[in-house]
Amino acid sequence: DGGITQSPKYLFRKEGQNVTLSCEQNLNHDAMYWYRQDPGQGLRLIYYSQIVNDFQKGDIAEGYSVSREKKESFPLTVTSAQKNPTAFYLCASSIAGTPSHREQYFGPGTRLTVT
Amino acid sequence: AQSVTQLDSQVPVFEEAPVELRCNYSSSVSVYLFWYVQYPNQGLQLLLKYLSGSTLVKGINGFEAEFNKSQTSFHLRKPSVHISDTAEYFCAVKGSSNTGKLIFGQGTTLQVKP
Numbered sequence: 001d002g003g004i005t006q007s008p009k010y011l012f013r014k015e016g017q018n019v020t021l022s023c024e025q026n027l028n029h030d031a032m033y034w035y036r037q038d039p040g041q042g043l044r045l046i047y048y049s050q051i052v053n054d055f056q057k058g059d060i061a062e063g064y065s066v067s068r069e070k071k072e073s074f075p076l077t078v079t080s081a082q083k084n085p086t087a088f089y090l091c092a093s094s095i096a097g098t099p100s101h102r103e104q105y106f107g108p109g110t111r112l113t114v115t
Numbered sequence: 116a117q118s119v120t121q122l123d124s125q126v127p128v129f130e131e132a133p134v135e136l137r138c139n140y141s142s143s144v145s146v147y148l149f150w151y152v153q154y155p156n157q158g159l160q161l162l163l164k165y166l167s168g169s170t171l172v173k174g175i176n177g178f179e180a181e182f183n184k185s186q187t188s189f190h191l192r193k194p195s196v197h198i199s200d201t202a203e204y205f206c207a208v209k210g211s212s213n214t215g216k217l218i219f220g221q222g223t224t225l226q227v228k229p
Contacts (some may be wrong), residue, residue, distance in 0.1 A: 031215045040124065042205060042221040052216065058216070090158055094215045102216060103149060106158035
């Protein structure tokens with residue numbers, strides 16, 4: 001089955017540690033995205049990538065880093081510089097190209113708790 | 116800059132009653148509009164989308180939405196809701212730029228009561 005997988009579902013870390021969230025897709029999509037979701041704030045874009053080896057900052061990139069070495073994979077690292085890392089993180093992908101194909105498909109999310 | 120406003124944070128409704136979830140957007144360019152649904156602790160699932168053409172868009176699970184350009188709105192409706200429709204609903208807008216970025220509203224929690 002085609003889709004997006006995120007692992008793990010729940011992640012716990014101590015303050016001051018970096019942590020990497022996994023996102024893999026087998027939809028053959030060019031574009032991938034990372035969002036952060038907090039209660040009552042909707043989804044906010046952290047980083048996005050439209051092609052391998054290229055990515056751009058979203059609205060809240062500070063304290064996060066990404067890489068895009070393979071088309072299928074777009075891992076997100078939450079660094080110790082992120083002041084409030086506890087949140088629900090969602091990965092998405094879409095076809096790049098004509099705007100009419102830009103609907104995004106979402107993974108199941110990773111809930112990160114930092115204490 | 117584009118923005119999306121969902122006018123209600125919570126909408127309680129009884130089972131089998133009709134419901135409307137309101138969404139307004141602001142954009143100076145042509146837009147593409149989306150409604151997504153999120154069940155607890157899950158990712159988002161696309162309900163429906165407006166790209167062009169007919170302003171009344173039908174989606175999955177009996178939902179529909181109407182694009183109103185003059186009022187810059189894209190309200191979501193369902194004539195009769197079920198308990199299983201209880202979830203959070205997000206409206207999103209994408210402009211006609213060459214990036215795939217979506218701007219999301221804050222979400223509306225639909226609470227269907229028996």
